[in-house]
Amino acid sequence: MHALNLNPLLLLLLFSHLSCFHIVVPVFAKVLMSIDCGSSSLKPYTDKNSLVWVGDDQYVQTGETRSVKTKDLPSVWDPHVMGTLREFRTRNKNCYSLDVDNKAEDSTSVEWVFIRASFYYGNYDNKSTPPTFHLQFNGNNWTQVETSMEGVVYKEVVYSLNGKNNIIVCLGQTQVDHLPFISSLEVKSWESDTYSNYTDPNYPLFFNARLGYGISSAVRSSKDRYGRIWAPDDHLLAPTVKVRSSSTSLKLNIDDNPPEIVTRSAAVNLNSSALNLTIVGTTDLRVPIHVNLYFSEVMILNSTQKRSFNIIVNGFVFYSGELLQKFGPVSPPHGRALEVHFENVYVDPLFGYKIEIVRANGSTLPPLVNAFEDFYIGDKLVQGTNSSDVISLGLLQKSFIQLQDWSGDPCLPSPFTWDWVACDSDTDSPRVIALYLNDLGLTGSLPDFSAMDALETIDLSNNSLTNEIPEFLGKFSKLDTLNLEDNNFSGEIPCSLLKNSNLKLNVNNNPSLSTNNNASICQNNTDSRIPSASNIKHCIASALKVIILGSIIIQMLIIM
Numbered sequence: 001m002h003a004l005n006l007n008p009l010l011l012l013l014l015f016s017h018l019s020c021f022h023i024v025v026p027v028f029a030k031v032l033m034s035i036d037c038g039s040s041s042l043k044p045y046t047d048k049n050s051l052v053w054v055g056d057d058q059y060v061q062t063g064e065t066r067s068v069k070t071k072d073l074p075s076v077w078d079p080h081v082m083g084t085l086r087e088f089r090t091r092n093k094n095c096y097s098l099d100v101d102n103k104a105e106d107s108t109s110v111e112w113v114f115i116r117a118s119f120y121y122g123n124y125d126n127k128s129t130p131p132t133f134h135l136q137f138n139g140n141n142w143t144q145v146e147t148s149m150e151g152v153v154y155k156e157v158v159y160s161l162n163g164k165n166n167i168i169v170c171l172g173q174t175q176v177d178h179l180p181f182i183s184s185l186e187v188k189s190w191e192s193d194t195y196s197n198y199t200d201p202n203y204p205l206f207f208n209a210r211l212g213y214g215i216s217s218a219v220r221s222s223k224d225r226y227g228r229i230w231a232p233d234d235h236l237l238a239p240t241v242k243v244r245s246s247s248t249s250l251k252l253n254i255d256d257n258p259p260e261i262v263t264r265s266a267a268v269n270l271n272s273s274a275l276n277l278t279i280v281g282t283t284d285l286r287v288p289i290h291v292n293l294y295f296s297e298v299m300i301l302n303s304t305q306k307r308s309f310n311i312i313v314n315g316f317v318f319y320s321g322e323l324l325q326k327f328g329p330v331s332p333p334h335g336r337a338l339e340v341h342f343e344n345v346y347v348d349p350l351f352g353y354k355i356e357i358v359r360a361n362g363s364t365l366p367p368l369v370n371a372f373e374d375f376y377i378g379d380k381l382v383q384g385t386n387s388s389d390v391i392s393l394g395l396l397q398k399s400f401i402q403l404q405d406w407s408g409d410p411c412l413p414s415p416f417t418w419d420w421v422a423c424d425s426d427t428d429s430p431r432v433i434a435l436y437l438n439d440l441g442l443t444g445s446l447p448d449f450s451a452m453d454a455l456e457t458i459d460l461s462n463n464s465l466t467n468e469i470p471e472f473l474g475k476f477s478k479l480d481t482l483n484l485e486d487n488n489f490s491g492e493i494p495c496s497l498l499k500n501s502n503l504k505l506n507v508n509n510n511p512s513l514s515t516n517n518n519a520s521i522c523q524n525n526t527d528s529r530i531p532s533a534s535n536i537k538h539c540i541a542s543a544l545k546v547i548i549l550g551s552i553i554i555q556m557l558i559i560m
């Protein structure tokens with residue numbers, strides 16, 4: 001016998017229990033975007049649920065489009081949308097980027113977003129090896145995606161933009177020969193009253209499973225504002241059967257809005273007094289789990305009939321008499337639905353968790369359950385790389401075409417940092433501390449990236465950069481290495497650099513660079529090229545040795 005650990009905090013919330021129901025107003029989410037990845041069609045495609053899909057060209061700069069054969073695809077997936085994908089052969093990560101402000105259908109601001117990323121392998125590459133790769137959003141870890149030979153794998157997250165106005169979804173390559181790909185990306189604004197009591201804006205909500213116990217195949221109601229997919233439970237054991245509600249109308253105004261098609265049907269255990277739920281699919285299981293259960297009576301009960309049951313979490317060992325009494329039996333309403341939410345359910349790494357629905361004393365009918373969802377709260381959302389740094393990197397990308405393939409957050413999530421930067425270890429809002437722009441064939445002049453004031457290392461060697469060496473390079477207070485070797489800079493070396501005694505400066509092989517300037521000239525110089533007074537103080541104690549050997553080697557010797 002294994003004693004399952006149990007989180008002492010178990011909350012049972014009964015929503016809308018028989019009395020207070022709101023007026024039915026169908027509220028549809030402001031749909032931001034449904035992207036058909038790998039489709040470069042300029043004409044939007046409208047699927048059978050009237051959902052409009054657009055091609056992905058303007059949301060991603062990299063990757064190649066591929067087509068996939070979509071035979072035997074479950075009907076919740078549109079064959080046209082799943083019939084194309086985008087594959088990423090290069091870079092450690094590749095990203096989709098959506099500007100939120102421009103995409104909302106009305107002018108109200110979008111605070112929460114719901115994202116679904118879907119992956120249909122379909123052996124598009126004839127290799128019969130569905131790849132595994134990493135999924136990320138706005139610098140945060142999302143999950144590992146293990147695609148499959150059959151069917152569609154999809155991931156969902158809900159999170160608060162916290163004032164940001166862009167949504168970035170990245171695919172990171174984690175294994176050699178496992179090329180990341182994506183079939184579709186759906187982004188919707190999220191009504192924050194849904195799943196409300198556990199959506200702290202600083203944490204993302206990741207869905208794990210969503211089941212409709214009475215349905216026999218997956219459903220995706222066109223009326224469900226998020227297009228949530230409810231899977232059937234294929235593991236029901238006899239004598240548990242699927243039943244449909246006799247109710248002609250079903251009022252569904254419970255918070256989390258399961259679609260009617262799901263709440264209208266249920267699983268009923270005809271024989272045993274217990275109906276057990278156990279979690280399936282533990283590949284991405286984390287603790288604690290939050291669980292929603294939905295109940296709706298399927299028949300009109302007469303005066304002698306009664307259906308009531310108790311819900312036991314993680315085993316009767318812990319939930320005997322006292323707790324059962326505390327939570328009391330549940331009696332599902334007819335023609336309406338009831339939602340029960342459990343927070344912080346402990347998951348045993350080996351055994352998962354168990355929820356049992358057990359017939360209560362006095363109940364003449366066996367227990368039933370209509371639907372189930374579970375999810376977990378992710379790690380705290382990151383701020384993202386310091387925005388001054390991000391803007392400056394953007395200027396560099398604008399100036400140099402060689403850098404334009406890099407997308408997403410430059411530093412996060414670790415270790416998916418851009419190849420040509422290094423960052424400090426602050427995982428919430430990192431600074432860029434190094435630029436490795438050597439050997440890239442960069443031409444032209446450097447843009448002003450002076451805002452990146454945490455830089456310690458800048459390597460621009462072996463390019464074809466021209467024009468003067470910008471003076472701001474000498475103003476980075478933490479810079480200790482500046483390599484400008486093998487370029488075609490001209491003009492004079494700025495005093496700001498010559499005076500920085502802490503700097504290892506290499507300007508070798510810049511044939512057009514003037515050697516007129518040196519540290520002692522700079523000391524006397526009072527023009528605008530002179531850095532701040534504090535730097536001058538350092539400079540006074542420095543001397544400069546210039547050795548000319550066909551090229552220029554400058555070394556700073558600190559005499560102190």
Ligand SMILES: *[C@@H]1O[C@H](CO)[C@@H](O)[C@H](O)[C@H]1NC(C)=O
Pocket residue numbers: 124125126
């Ligand atoms: C996969 O095989 C099919 C049939 O042999 C062929 O038509 C298709 O071009 C192949 N695709 C790739 C990516 O090799």
Ligand SMILES: *[C@@H]1O[C@H](CO)[C@@H](O)[C@H](O)[C@H]1NC(C)=O
Pocket residue numbers: 013015197255
């Ligand atoms: C959410 O939590 C607040 C207080 O924590 C409570 O008053 C409210 O009833 C809860 N809402 C739901 C739908 O459970």
Ligand SMILES: *[C@@H]1O[C@H](CO)[C@@H](O)[C@H](O)[C@H]1NC(C)=O
Pocket residue numbers: 238239271272
């Ligand atoms: C109900 O359970 C009893 C005892 O376990 C068993 O004998 C019987 O066959 C079951 N009935 C059905 C319909 O499964």
Ligand SMILES: *[C@@H]1O[C@H](CO)[C@@H](O)[C@H](O)[C@H]1NC(C)=O
Pocket residue numbers: 269272274275276356
């Ligand atoms: C419910 O779970 C208990 C304990 O694991 C088990 O003994 C019982 O057979 C289960 N009932 C059903 C209907 O699966």
Ligand SMILES: *[C@@H]1O[C@H](CO)[C@@H](O)[C@H](O)[C@H]1NC(C)=O
Pocket residue numbers: 302303304305
């Ligand atoms: C209630 O319904 C059950 C099952 O149909 C039936 O056996 C019972 O007689 C009914 N009781 C009353 C009071 O109508």
Ligand SMILES: *[C@@H]1O[C@H](CO)[C@@H](O)[C@H](O)[C@H]1NC(C)=O
Pocket residue numbers: 324360361
């Ligand atoms: C149900 O009733 C029996 C007999 O009266 C009692 O032993 C048992 O503890 C009751 N169960 C619950 C869950 O209250």
Ligand SMILES: *[C@@H]1O[C@H](CO)[C@@H](O)[C@H](O)[C@H]1NC(C)=O
Pocket residue numbers: 386387388389429
């Ligand atoms: C970026 O870093 C600088 C220097 O530490 C800081 O002053 C600034 O507030 C940071 N920007 C953001 C958006 O955090």
Ligand SMILES: *[C@@H]1O[C@H](CO)[C@@H](O)[C@H](O)[C@H]1NC(C)=O
Pocket residue numbers: 139140141382412413414415427
């Ligand atoms: C993401 O996951 C990696 C590896 O598990 C971890 O090192 C990192 O701290 C996580 N979070 C971020 C924001 O990078």
Ligand SMILES: *[C@@H]1O[C@H](CO)[C@@H](O)[C@H](O)[C@H]1NC(C)=O
Pocket residue numbers: 438439440441462
């Ligand atoms: C200089 O950069 C070019 C690419 O622009 C590369 O082919 C060459 O090998 C580099 N030279 C050295 C010495 O690294």
Ligand SMILES: *[C@@H]1O[C@H](CO)[C@@H](O)[C@H](O)[C@H]1NC(C)=O
Pocket residue numbers: 464466488490512
């Ligand atoms: C370097 O720049 C000068 C003009 O400043 C130009 O005349 C020369 O051809 C350039 N050299 C190389 C190798 O590009």
Ligand SMILES: *[C@@H]1O[C@H](CO)[C@@H](O)[C@H](O)[C@H]1NC(C)=O
Pocket residue numbers: 516517518519520521543544545546
């Ligand atoms: C600095 O340059 C001036 C003028 O070219 C020269 O006279 C002086 O010797 C140089 N000083 C050093 C330390 O090289």
Ligand SMILES: *[C@@H]1O[C@H](CO)[C@@H](O)[C@H](O)[C@H]1NC(C)=O
Pocket residue numbers: 520521523524
């Ligand atoms: C710098 O100024 C000092 C004193 O004013 C003078 O002796 C020295 O020659 C000047 N050096 C240069 C390079 O102009």
